Amino acid sequence: MGKTTVIIGAGVGGLTTGALLSKQGHIVRILEKLSKLGGRTASMKYRNHILDNGFHIMPFYKKSAIFSVLKEIGIQDRLKLAKVDDIAFHSDSGFHKYPKGMIDLLQLSLIPFKSRIILLKLLLPMAFSSIEKTEEWDDKSLTEITKNLDPDTNAFFEAVCMLAFADTADHISLGEFARTIIRANPFKGGTSEFAYPDDGGYDSISRVLGDYIIENNGTIETNHSVQKIIIENSKVIGIIENDGTFFKSDCVVVSYPAYVALNQLFDENTIDRKFIEKINRLDKKTAVVEVHFALSSKIDSRQVVFPVGDNYTTKGIFFISNITPSVSPDGEHLIIAGTPVEPSVADDSVKIKEIVEKMKDEISSIYPEFNSSLLWERPMAWKLVESVVKEPGMVWKSKMPHEIPGIEGLFFVGDSTISYGIGTDSAAHSSILCTPKIQSFLKS
Known part of the structure; x- marks a missing residue:
């Protein structure tokens, strides 16, 4: 338990991983090149308003991957959340209430009643599918099932994609869309609720996680970048920091996009070139x-x-x-x-x-x-860089693996790695999947 695990990056992926490892008594050192925590979820004060870097919400509220981490480490009460549930459409005919569940689709005034029935028949089988079944649809676009629908119903799908993926339906994998529907199905243990930090600023999540890590003997250093990860004989032996200092560690976790890290943090020929080229395909913005x-x-x-x-x-x-x-x-x-x-x-x-x-x-x-x-x-x-979590052919298990075969002590987390969901929740889900692998390595 005395060895230090180095985590590169203090976004949601790095912080959730650091918190989960800290809970198990492992010592973590997180290095963040920017001046504050949060990565792409960083907030700022502007003219006395708190502005987020984009609009972020916690999908599925207390069933989200982020909340699962907070609950696992026992600090869920530290993050006060405001529900985001008063949602509406606006069309040429005025305002229409956003459906919170399948039954609400029958009252969806945005589209004709006949179309509501068609929509229900389309979404119900998805909602009761298994996650394994959805993997069969990962290479398909959502538009494969929506292209023959009437314009009003297609408009509904576009609005749902805006909320769930911040993108248009033609960019969304049918498999990822189906997993989103499953996670919102209360009969499968899900919920359709969303939340945002009550204190304002989505980076409140990062601050809560960061405080927990420090309380458990971890360290977080901002304005601190890493030049290189050193690998010898197929094993991680440490890192070279921004000032040229070598820090010894046999366990390093990379928590920013893998296609960036693989091209920046390693000596030439350390990582197989074909593997890097395969991961570079995820660099779709x-x-x-x-x-x-x-x-x-x-x-x-x-x-x-x-x-x-x-x-x-x-x-x-x-x-x-x-x-x-x-x-x-x-x-x-x-x-x-x-x-x-x-x-x-x-x-x-x-x-x-x-x-x-x-x-x-x-x-x-x-x-x-x-x-x-x-x-x-x-x-x-x-x-x-979120296209990798939603685009057909690049979701779920087609993303960067948590480990590179043949290299010991090197791990990858974040929304470009194996996980489902979108953005910050995908990054947290990646940590949930990867952390047991890191723990097993550290114990061995």
């Missing part, structure tokens, strides 16, 4: 344009609204201060609107500006008081 808006008045009491239909550029409007008022100062309200785009758009300031203006026009058409209430706006465009 999606992108999003999102805008935070601060308002002087509360223009809606709902928490999330999905504009549906091809006439809307805006694919999601998230009323953050309706979920928890703690993100904003008194008298002000915070919303974020977003839409997926091609990766090239994220580098084009002219196109970003055009998209932002369209989104503002659309929001003002839904909420006439939007323009007069607007205090400031903060656009951002960023590329994601």
